[in-house]
Amino acid sequence: MTGTNSMDRALRARAERVIPGGMYGHQSVRMLPDGYPQFFSRARGAYLWDADDNRYLDFMCGYGPNLFGYGHEAIDRAYVAQMQEGDTMTGPAGVMVRLAEAMVELVSHADWAMFCKNGTDATTMALMIARKHTGRKTVVLAKGAYHGAAPWCTPVKAGVTPEDRANQIFCEYNDVESLEAAVRAAGDDLAAIFAAPIKHDAFVDQMAPTPEYARRARELCDAQGALLVVDDVRAGLRLARDCSWSLVGVKPDLSTWGKAIANGHPLSALLGAEAAREAAAGIYVTGSYWFSAAPMAAALETLSLVRETDYLERTQRLGGLLRQGFDEAAARHGFGLRQTGPAELPLILFEDDPALAKGYAWCVEMLKRGIYLHPWHNMFICAAMTEADIARAVEAANDAFAALKAAGAPEPPVQLAAMRTARA
Amino acid sequence: MTGTNSMDRALRARAERVIPGGMYGHQSVRMLPDGYPQFFSRARGAYLWDADDNRYLDFMCGYGPNLFGYGHEAIDRAYVAQMQEGDTMTGPAGVMVRLAEAMVELVSHADWAMFCKNGTDATTMALMIARKHTGRKTVVLAKGAYHGAAPWCTPVKAGVTPEDRANQIFCEYNDVESLEAAVRAAGDDLAAIFAAPIKHDAFVDQMAPTPEYARRARELCDAQGALLVVDDVRAGLRLARDCSWSLVGVKPDLSTWGKAIANGHPLSALLGAEAAREAAAGIYVTGSYWFSAAPMAAALETLSLVRETDYLERTQRLGGLLRQGFDEAAARHGFGLRQTGPAELPLILFEDDPALAKGYAWCVEMLKRGIYLHPWHNMFICAAMTEADIARAVEAANDAFAALKAAGAPEPPVQLAAMRTARA
Numbered sequence: 111m112t113g114t115n116s117m118d119r120a121l122r123a124r125a126e127r128v129i130p131g132g133m134y135g136h137q138s139v140r141m142l143p144d145g146y147p148q149f150f151s152r153a154r155g156a157y158l159w160d161a162d163d164n165r166y167l168d169f170m171c172g173y174g175p176n177l178f179g180y181g182h183e184a185i186d187r188a189y190v191a192q193m194q195e196g197d198t199m200t201g202p203a204g205v206m207v208r209l210a211e212a213m214v215e216l217v218s219h220a221d222w223a224m225f226c227k228n229g230t231d232a233t234t235m236a237l238m239i240a241r242k243h244t245g246r247k248t249v250v251l252a253k254g255a256y257h258g259a260a261p262w263c264t265p266v267k268a269g270v271t272p273e274d275r276a277n278q279i280f281c282e283y284n285d286v287e288s289l290e291a292a293v294r295a296a297g298d299d300l301a302a303i304f305a306a307p308i309k310h311d312a313f314v315d316q317m318a319p320t321p322e323y324a325r326r327a328r329e330l331c332d333a334q335g336a337l338l339v340v341d342d343v344r345a346g347l348r349l350a351r352d353c354s355w356s357l358v359g360v361k362p363d364l365s366t367w368g369k370a371i372a373n374g375h376p377l378s379a380l381l382g383a384e385a386a387r388e389a390a391a392g393i394y395v396t397g398s399y400w401f402s403a404a405p406m407a408a409a410l411e412t413l414s415l416v417r418e419t420d421y422l423e424r425t426q427r428l429g430g431l432l433r434q435g436f437d438e439a440a441a442r443h444g445f446g447l448r449q450t451g452p453a454e455l456p457l458i459l460f461e462d463d464p465a466l467a468k469g470y471a472w473c474v475e476m477l478k479r480g481i482y483l484h485p486w487h488n489m490f491i492c493a494a495m496t497e498a499d500i501a502r503a504v505e506a507a508n509d510a511f512a513a514l515k516a517a518g519a520p521e522p523p524v525q526l527a528a529m530r531t532a533r534a
Numbered sequence: 535m536t537g538t539n540s541m542d543r544a545l546r547a548r549a550e551r552v553i554p555g556g557m558y559g560h561q562s563v564r565m566l567p568d569g570y571p572q573f574f575s576r577a578r579g580a581y582l583w584d585a586d587d588n589r590y591l592d593f594m595c596g597y598g599p600n601l602f603g604y605g606h607e608a609i610d611r612a613y614v615a616q617m618q619e620g621d622t623m624t625g626p627a628g629v630m631v632r633l634a635e636a637m638v639e640l641v642s643h644a645d646w647a648m649f650c651k652n653g654t655d656a657t658t659m660a661l662m663i664a665r666k667h668t669g670r671k672t673v674v675l676a677k678g679a680y681h682g683a684a685p686w687c688t689p690v691k692a693g694v695t696p697e698d699r700a701n702q703i704f705c706e707y708n709d710v711e712s713l714e715a716a717v718r719a720a721g722d723d724l725a726a727i728f729a730a731p732i733k734h735d736a737f738v739d740q741m742a743p744t745p746e747y748a749r750r751a752r753e754l755c756d757a758q759g760a761l762l763v764v765d766d767v768r769a770g771l772r773l774a775r776d777c778s779w780s781l782v783g784v785k786p787d788l789s790t791w792g793k794a795i796a797n798g799h800p801l802s803a804l805l806g807a808e809a810a811r812e813a814a815a816g817i818y819v820t821g822s823y824w825f826s827a828a829p830m831a832a833a834l835e836t837l838s839l840v841r842e843t844d845y846l847e848r849t850q851r852l853g854g855l856l857r858q859g860f861d862e863a864a865a866r867h868g869f870g871l872r873q874t875g876p877a878e879l880p881l882i883l884f885e886d887d888p889a890l891a892k893g894y895a896w897c898v899e900m901l902k903r904g905i906y907l908h909p910w911h912n913m914f915i916c917a918a919m920t921e922a923d924i925a926r927a928v929e930a931a932n933d934a935f936a937a938l939k940a941a942g943a944p945e946p947p948v949q950l951a952a953m954r955t956a957r958a
Binding site: 117121124125127128129130131133134135136137139147148149150151152153158159160161168170171172173174175176180181186189190193194195196197198199200201202203204206207210211214221222223224227228229230231234237238239240241242247259260261262264265266268269270271273274276277343368369374375376378382387388389390391392393394395396397398399400401402405482533 | 541545548549551552553554555557558559560561563571572573574575576577582583585592594595596597598599600604605610613614617618619620621622623624625626627628630631634635638645646647648651652653654655658661662663664665666671683684685686688689690692693694695697698700701767792793798799800802806811812813814815816817818819820821822823824825826829906
């Protein structure tokens with residue numbers, strides 16, 4: 111059982127004064143159950159310590175960046191070595207070329223690479239390149255898919271104008287007819303279809319793309335001269351040693367990457383096919399730290415681990431064990447789980463739990479037992495986890511289900527409902 | 535005299551294959567004179583080494599981030615120490631609160647802080663907050679001012695839609711009547727006036743804000759209930775130990791920061807006054823690495839150097855010496871310079887040189903002598919420079935002017951003219 115939270119409370123009180131709302135963005139705990147720590151002090155391998163030194167087996171992995179374990183020695187050594195030579199200089203270092211070559215080598219649809227800092231940078235660049243390439247404006251996206259937090263795509267429309275959202279048409283993920291209808295609605299103005307590699311939307315069951323849907327997206331883009339974009343920021347390197355849609359045999363023109371590509375060091379990327387190269391060279395995008403060499407050196411090391419280790423098969427196997435163990439433990443106590451998404455990118459919801467009352471209560475019980483889960487966002491298995499870690503999580507789950515059952519029907523989280531409405 | 539460039543040429547040839555256009559953004563040398571190196575291998579203090587190991591005294595300072603010297607030991611030590619504890623985790627570390635407190639303490643108009651990665655992140659957040667705060671859409675900006683490279687503000691409009699640029703009205707910097715006319719044109723829809731701290735536009739003489747202009751911007755915002763934003767990404771910490779408009783006695787509601795605040799480690803920030811807090815808490819913005827702790831630890835160390843050293847007076851004095859030395863050397867050889875901007879943020883143009891022919895030729899002569907200057911972008915003095923460095927630069931300038939004179943009237947750079955047209 112985890113202990114006190116006095117440091118966390120003290121930091122929150124100070125943050126309340128100097129940070130709007132106390133915290134912002136995806137790492138604010140406002141939409142998490144009470145008791146979740148806001149501040150962390152330490153991270154190593156698969157584990158996190160909060161500000162009060164409570165330790166957690168962390169299934170959020172920094173919301174994605176932690177693929178090979180926090181504080182990975184070889185990756186961090188590469189970072190520091192490059193930093194000591196030169197990091198943010200008046201021009202890029204040679205490592206930028208080596209990294210572009212390595213990504214083009216790894217990702218089958220890619221002929222070139224551009225680097226940036228945020229996932230949103232990469233998706234925004236993809237949008238601009240598609241518009242420059244086609245001379246058109248309309249993009250088709252799947253309803254509810256997250257592509258970043260700029261005015262054109264942030265899930266909450268506060269401070270966003272109607273013009274920021276112009277030229278967007280929405281379809282349903284995996285619904286070929288709805289995709290076709292959206293493309294028809296775009297008429298002769300289709301610049302791009304923006305696709306999520308899997309349906310990894312928050313709050314709902316995850317879904318793999320059907321090959322029909324993915325192939326139809328490719329065909330429609332080809333027929334219209336539009337570009338197909340796969341936003342692999344969250345799932346990239348987690349499902350395949352290639353773009354995630356390689357699993358359904360479809361090559362996009364552009365793919366966006368971030369999170370895991372430098373195991374937590376700040377880097378994102380846009381990869382593209384030959385057809386989109388000229389348009390990519392024609393837009394003007396940049397950032398103060400986009401050419402910094404140290405994160406690129408860390409990414410090169412990360413990619414060599416991607417190529418040379420069994421991290422992928424390992425995270426898939428561990429994710430499968432976790433899923434099976436959670437299902438068995440739930441059934442033992444009379445709960446039904448909806449575990450969806452790839453095993454290595456799991457999302458866990460309860461049956462008959464539309465307001466997430468059970469999910470919240472169970473996550474709180476897991477947190478008390480040192481297991482950090484998320485009640486409505488997909489989670490991540492990292493390569494630093496062991497079978498013993500998974501066994502610990504399953505054992506904790508068994509106890510947490512028992513506690514949940516003993517406590518009776520939990521209250522639904524009121525604040526969450528209000529915040530979900532703000533996102534709609 | 536600097537030597538070979540065979541490594542640079544080899545890297546460029548490889549980059550041409552895997553990076554669109556060979557390089558992109560502000561660190562592409564496409565708009566610099568022939569002979570400028572594209573790739574660098576090393577940086578230390580005030581010096582840079584290119585891929586062929588030619589050494590330069592660097593007056594670009596990474597386009598701004600290098601304030602205390604490349605590879606600053608105490609700052610980098612703070613970065614690495616925090617990285618080893620925990621960097622990109624599932625939540626922020628306590629250092630985020632300490633840094634927000636330090637920035638609020640330092641910057642007189644600020645009551646709160648938000649952190650992000652790109653300068654563009656901060657300016658886009660300022661835009662969203664102003665719109666959320668006022669429920670209005672229109673922003674007034676000065677023509678030619680750079681506020682980042684997203685679709686709403688990038689200097690090249692390729693891949694940008696008319697809707698991306700909706701709700702913008704332009705005025706002339708330091709022209710009170712034109713500012714008033716722009717605000718009148720906004721009618722009852724004014725959300726914000728976006729101000730550059732100084733006119734630091736590329737290609738033209740720099741200009742400090744007149745107190746009348748700055749005060750009028752404040753008055754107009756107050757009268758309209760709009761927010762005043764000072765975009766201090768480039769100039770912040772370089773002109774004052776406070777927001778740059780503290781020098782003219784005007785407090786904005788929002789200011790944006792980046793570049794120098796962590797001496798090259800990836801961090802930017804938005805600071806705000808109490809009045810804008812609620813709106814800031816109401817927008818949804820985020821990024822994968824916005825909560826990473828290591829750059830924040832580096833920023834805390836940078837801020838303590840800002841508070842406790844004479845870096846500001848030192849860079850101002852060195853900038854003054856450079857300006858005086860360059861002027862004297864130019865006059866000696868019959869050239870007239872237009873040196874504008876604050877001495878610590880100098881821009882150097884030649885009299886009677888609209889196509890930058892002399893400027894380009896002189897910069898090439900300086901580069902050969904190991905001095906890295908920029909022919910049309912403001913430069914930066916860093917605190918790691920010494921009087922001996924400045925004397926070296928002045929001596930090189932003397933020789934470069936002599937060479938320029940001996941060579942006769944230089945050819946104007948043709949490619950540059952075409953690229954400037956693309957920006958218009």
